[in-house]
Amino acid sequence: MNTGKTPLLAAWAERFGACPAAKEVVPEADKAVQYIKKLQAAAAAAAAK
Structure with a gap:
């Protein structure tokens, strides 16, 4: 988090x-x-079907 931009x-x-x-x-x-990461992998596997 950028403390300069969003203090x-x-x-x-x-x-x-x-x-x-x-x-x-x-x-x-x-x-x-x-x-x-596990959720992303599961979603990618489901989308590939």
Whole structure:
């Protein structure tokens, strides 16, 4: 995130990420990326049929 272009959004994201309630429900970035890649692969396979 570009703090120079969107300082308020960057500040909000920082506060949100530090919130204990958010930490409980938001997955780690690496796990989320792996999940999205699996979804993309499944969608590509379905589209190829």
